[in-house]
Amino acid sequence: MNQDEALHLLKYGSTTVSNLLFDYYAEIGLDEKEMMMLLHIHRFIEEHHPFPTPAELSERMALTNDECSSLLRTLINNGFLDMHKNEDDSQVMYETFSLDPLFRRIVEALYRPAEENRTEADEEGGIYQLFEEEFARPLSPMEFETINVWMDQDKYSAELIKAALHESVLSGKLNLRYIDRILFEWYKNGIRTKQEAKSHSERFRKSTSSTGTASKEKLPHYPNINWLDEP
Structure with a gap:
């Protein structure tokens, strides 16, 4: 395999991931191993395979099947990943993963400082008005x-x-x-x-x-x- 072929392989596909995930994953309580699993699940979902098994995840990660199973349970229990039961047109049940909880946690972390600062500023501003009301004068x-x-x-x-x-x-x-x-x-x-x-x-x-x-x-x-x- 020459360099051009190797370069083509590196470009064979890409997964779009928001930079916010990299900026805030540690702040919301994820470690690198958990974040990497969520990224792999994200890629599976983009490839129209929304419910990868622990064995399939293990093939792409430096983790055993049991470690992947345990990590999936941890992510679900800690509110970073959802598992939904669905039914197709033939009434066959199937399951899917959803990363919506992860995205909600990122959004909350993104806006939390502004909300806290605004609440504090509003509360402090209300003090002056409260004093004037009690004093019945400016x-x-x-x-x-x-x-x-x-x-x-x-x-x-x-x-x-x-x-x-x-x-x-x-x-x-x-x-x-x-x-x-x-x-x-x-x-x-x-x-x-x-x-x-x-x-x-x-x-x-x-x-x-x-x-x-x-x-x-x-x-x-x-x-x-x-x-x-x-x-």
């Missing part, structure tokens, strides 16, 4: 800056800031200085989420009810709020 430039510092420098989450605002409303102390004290106390006590803030408030409520009047030194700087009143 925020001053200094108040905008204070809220910005909470999010950008102090790294308080949007849900925690909203929870602190809610406490200040219920306590009748609606000002940013008081809310800042609440957030500082929560941070000092390792509280990072709304649920943790609720639990902290409940523990304090139980402590004060069991001991009667707590000393001023042990009292937190924010009020004891009944979280069940939350709308």
Whole structure:
């Protein structure tokens, strides 16, 4: 066989695969062996053979029949491959593989960062509107800056800031200085989420009810709020 014949053999056919599969397969949890099997299945489907057996896959891969069977089960169980039962015009049942789950996972990975960033931006933008609604007036430039510092420098989450605002409303102390004290106390006590803030408030409520009047030194700087009143 001369070089021209060898070159012709290399070009005898091609399988079209999106570059997104190569860019995102590791991100969605596939290893190289799993990805290679899915590529082989993709080629079989393009060749109008949508249900290759483990033996047929083994002939094209450096895996035994049993290893191919095990890998197929893993791909199906992990949601990267579907197996469908079909019926032809003669009512004969047959099975096919589908790579739709793989493609859906790729699309989800492709758009997930943008969706997460947009959700976070929407949530942070809604904080300013929420403060203005509770204050019943527009925020001053200094108040905008204070809220910005909470999010950008102090790294308080949007849900925690909203929870602190809610406490200040219920306590009748609606000002940013008081809310800042609440957030500082929560941070000092390792509280990072709304649920943790609720639990902290409940523990304090139980402590004060069991001991009667707590000393001023042990009292937190924010009020004891009944979280069940939350709308």
